[in-house]
Amino acid sequence: MPTQAYFDQYPSFPDDVQTAELQRVSFAKLLSQDSAEAKTLFEACRAWGFFVLDFEGCEEGQSFLQSAADMFELDKEVNSMDVEELMKYAYKPPYSLFGYKEAGNLKIEDGRPDRVEFYNVGRDDIMGVSAPLSNPPCIEQSRLALKSYMEQAHSIVRLICATLDSQLRLPSGTLASLQPLDKPSGTALRLLRYLPQPTADRRTSLLGHTDIGSLTILFNITGGLQLLAPGTDPTDEANWRYVKPVPGCAIVNLGDAMVEWSAGVLRSNMHRVTYAPGAQGQTPRYSHAYLVRPQAEAPMKRLAGGDSLIPELEQGEEENTMNAKEWEAHKAVAIRQGRDNARSRGGREIKLKGEKIATVTVSEVGA
Numbered sequence: 018m019p020t021q022a023y024f025d026q027y028p029s030f031p032d033d034v035q036t037a038e039l040q041r042v043s044f045a046k047l048l049s050q051d052s053a054e055a056k057t058l059f060e061a062c063r064a065w066g067f068f069v070l071d072f073e074g075c076e077e078g079q080s081f082l083q084s085a086a087d088m089f090e091l092d093k094e095v096n097s098m099d100v101e102e103l104m105k106y107a108y109k110p111p112y113s114l115f116g117y118k119e120a121g122n123l124k125i126e127d128g129r130p131d132r133v134e135f136y137n138v139g140r141d142d143i144m145g146v147s148a149p150l151s152n153p154p155c156i157e158q159s160r161l162a163l164k165s166y167m168e169q170a171h172s173i174v175r176l177i178c179a180t181l182d183s184q185l186r187l188p189s190g191t192l193a194s195l196q197p198l199d200k201p202s203g204t205a206l207r208l209l210r211y212l213p214q215p216t217a218d219r220r221t222s223l224l225g226h227t228d229i230g231s232l233t234i235l236f237n238i239t240g241g242l243q244l245l246a247p248g249t250d251p252t253d254e255a256n257w258r259y260v261k262p263v264p265g266c267a268i269v270n271l272g273d274a275m276v277e278w279s280a281g282v283l284r285s286n287m288h289r290v291t292y293a294p295g296a297q298g299q300t301p302r303y304s305h306a307y308l309v310r311p312q313a314e315a316p317m318k319r320l321a322g323g324d325s326l327i328p329e330l331e332q333g334e335e336e337n338t339m340n341a342k343e344w345e346a347h348k349a350v351a352i353r354q355g356r357d358n359a360r361s362r363g364g365r366e367i368k369l370k371g372e373k374i375a376t377v378t379v380s381e382v383g384a
């Protein structure tokens with residue numbers, strides 16, 4: 018959600034839809050190590066697994082918003098190419114996560130085709146960590162802008178990780194060391210487009226899911242993103258709450274890898290995209306998501322031990338002995354075989370020496 022100028026190009030988000038009231042965290046305050054802000058971030062990561070990160074009030078934040086605006090321009094450019102041309106760069110999961118996904122090639126909850134298209138730009142490709150991939154000309158010409166965006170996004174990820182390290186009482190640098198910029202990973206910048214849907218034939222555009230990686234930095238301008246209220250039934254439409262985009266802010270969410278490392282203390286929440294509410298629904302919707310995945314060799318086991326607030330293995334629980342690459346492949350197979358249905362995970366209470374020290378419920382954060 019970059020600057021106000023972008024918001025002014027679209028009808029406004031209606032007042033009469035029910036929204037998820039997410040915590041707003043100030044990037045400038047996190048940078049200055051404000052302890053109340055760090056606590057707000059931590060509680061949001063346990064309750065919803067989502068928060069709004071506000072970049073106003075500091076130069077670094079303003080420069081990131083400018084780069085995010087550049088990525089919206091690239092999003093529009095790449096997705097306006099002919100589909101036939103884009104299909105030369107088709108992504109082929111699980112073998113290749115990078116490239117173009119056409120609208121309609123995945124199914125939504127009722128079996129109908131989805132209505133989202135995107136282009137995944139691989140970070141290893143852009144940072145020179147892997148051999149270069151072949152991309153459409155507009156992506157090739159934007160390598161420098163993409164590199165700059167990814168470097169800035171990475172420093173924001175490091176700041177969030179440092180904040181979570183201290184809140185979880187992990188040695189400083191722990192979470193960031195599992196996802197460095199210069200080691201192979203499945204990290205990508207996803208440039209998404211959702212074309213307006215006919216009023217008489219509307220459906221979910223992007224199926225409900227959790228993000229498999231560690232962290233996502235998401236920018237959008239119009240509504241459409243919905244979160245499943247924690248602890249509620251996904252088949253009841255009333256439980257899916259819109260997130261209202263805010264100028265100058267990104268939406269940050271945690272993925273399944275954070276749940277593994279924190280043994281369920283942190284939360285990865287179900288979300289989906291549907292048509293934008295009100296008059297916004299008549300316009301094409303663009304969003305971009307920097308989807309961070311752990312480095313391929315990173316162990317996925319819980320970061321318990323020492324002073325850490327992460328619980329030790331309990332009876333009946335199994336240690337995750339896989340590395341990130343193995344774990345991601347294992348999950349992909351399990352999902353395809355229907356053994357691992359998408360569901361929210363994490364948000365468990367923290368106990369210290371057998372004593373419960375903190376419980377965060379959604380009502381406390383104003384859902």
Ligand SMILES: O=C(O)CCC(=O)C(=O)O
Pocket residue numbers: 207209223228235237242288290304305306
């Ligand atoms: O387009 C959006 O707002 C969300 C996209 C998303 O959740 C994803 O790509 O994982």
Ligand SMILES: [Fe+2]
Pocket residue numbers: 226227228288
């Ligand atoms: Fe997502």
